Amino acid sequence: MDYKASENIQDLQYFGEFGGVNPSISDSSTYTFLSAKTMFDTFEGNTEGCYLYSRHSSPSNLYLGEALAQLEGTESANVYASGMGAISSVIMQLCNANKHIVCSRTIYGGTYAFLKNFLKKFNISTSFIDITDLEIVEQSITPKTKMIYCEAVSNPLLEVADIQSLSRLAKKHGIPLVVDNTFSPLNINAAKLGAEIVIHSLTKFINGSSDCVAGAVCASTDFCLSLKDVNDGAGMLLGSTLDSLRAASILKNMRTLHVRIKKHSENAHYLAAAFEKDGLKAVYPGLESHPGHETMKNQMNAEYGFGGLMTLDVGSLENANALMELMQKEKLGYLAVSLGFYKTLFSAPGTSTSSEIPLEEQEELGLSQGLIRFSIGLDNDIHKTYLTMRSCMEELEILPKKAVLV
Numbered sequence: 001m002d003y004k005a006s007e008n009i010q011d012l013q014y015f016g017e018f019g020g021v022n023p024s025i026s027d028s029s030t031y032t033f034l035s036a037k038t039m040f041d042t043f044e045g046n047t048e049g050c051y052l053y054s055r056h057s058s059p060s061n062l063y064l065g066e067a068l069a070q071l072e073g074t075e076s077a078n079v080y081a082s083g084m085g086a087i088s089s090v091i092m093q094l095c096n097a098n099k100h101i102v103c104s105r106t107i108y109g110g111t112y113a114f115l116k117n118f119l120k121k122f123n124i125s126t127s128f129i130d131i132t133d134l135e136i137v138e139q140s141i142t143p144k145t146k147m148i149y150c151e152a153v154s155n156p157l158l159e160v161a162d163i164q165s166l167s168r169l170a171k172k173h174g175i176p177l178v179v180d181n182t183f184s185p186l187n188i189n190a191a192k193l194g195a196e197i198v199i200h201s202l203t204k205f206i207n208g209s210s211d212c213v214a215g216a217v218c219a220s221t222d223f224c225l226s227l228k229d230v231n232d233g234a235g236m237l238l239g240s241t242l243d244s245l246r247a248a249s250i251l252k253n254m255r256t257l258h259v260r261i262k263k264h265s266e267n268a269h270y271l272a273a274a275f276e277k278d279g280l281k282a283v284y285p286g287l288e289s290h291p292g293h294e295t296m297k298n299q300m301n302a303e304y305g306f307g308g309l310m311t312l313d314v315g316s317l318e319n320a321n322a323l324m325e326l327m328q329k330e331k332l333g334y335l336a337v338s339l340g341f342y343k344t345l346f347s348a349p350g351t352s353t354s355s356e357i358p359l360e361e362q363e364e365l366g367l368s369q370g371l372i373r374f375s376i377g378l379d380n381d382i383h384k385t386y387l388t389m390r391s392c393m394e395e396l397e398i399l400p401k402k403a404v405l406v
């Protein structure tokens, strides 16, 4: 698998209204028409290139959408005010009342809560299954099933989905495979592997500066247009539109994504390997001990590595909390949810981003209370980071003190 997304993004070139090197930001919620007839035609969806109202689309959102379509290799992409805005729009667009969804049991807590609790209002049910067991996935599909949904690399357990096999299964049953690729932009090109719809929380790696929330749906032009339809488009009618100023700033940050992803991956791989060697339970798709290592190797774009996320199990919630507080004090990063920032971010998912999942289900998944999820930052000297993290663990007796050679 080697889709040259960053080369395609590199070839994008826009000029601002006055010849600026950045496209001009569309600072308007509404747009004028010279004739009333064109306005009517635009509402009917018959006028290419005319803007109507910024909840529908805006030049700045279209520029960012174009770059994201290049990233995933899809025909089109729409942008949203958050990752959840993108996820809820896609699901509501594809799924009517009384239907069914097959979904990985390890996914972001907000998506889990949306599927499990919110969609009850519409009598939409979800089977949460082990997405790595293709037999179980297929057995879960019923005539009512409207999609298979998973994350390419899952939050928080970093389970790797076999997108090619899942796509074959989805096609066999005539349903779309929807993949949330938030954890692995550039590392994995889910659409090129067969996903029909690819979702991103732009809040994370793609924007990379932890200063806004945003989301994207990368898919066929038909599907992207259907989401914007003024009569029945979930994006248009649920209203989670991204603001143009934010779209412009995300587009600028996206230009360094290829450089950042390589460094995030390099640093995460270094730390995961070092802590595994030290005897800690480290989970990282780049480690041979990871059950999804071979799957990841087969479907990744090798130059971007195995991604910037890793988990360490430090035995108990007390250990996890004490370690995170100490690491923050030692300036190793922030005790904060989210990911993709230049500094390392760490949180205990059991009591934060996955707290929507009941405790018994967390245990069943292997989500232990001592698990810390790390989004590894862009540290220039990762060995120094390792030594400081290690000394925090030694101070808290999570790891024994290393013998000092004299």
Ligand code: PLP
Pocket (backbone or CB within 6 Å): 082, 083, 084, 085, 108, 110, 151, 155, 180, 182, 183, 200, 201, 202, 203, 213, 214, 215, 338, 353
């Ligand atoms: N998908 C994944 C994998 C996530 O981790 C998150 C948030 O943490 C989301 C979607 C939701 O994105 P947002 O917070 O931008 O709505």
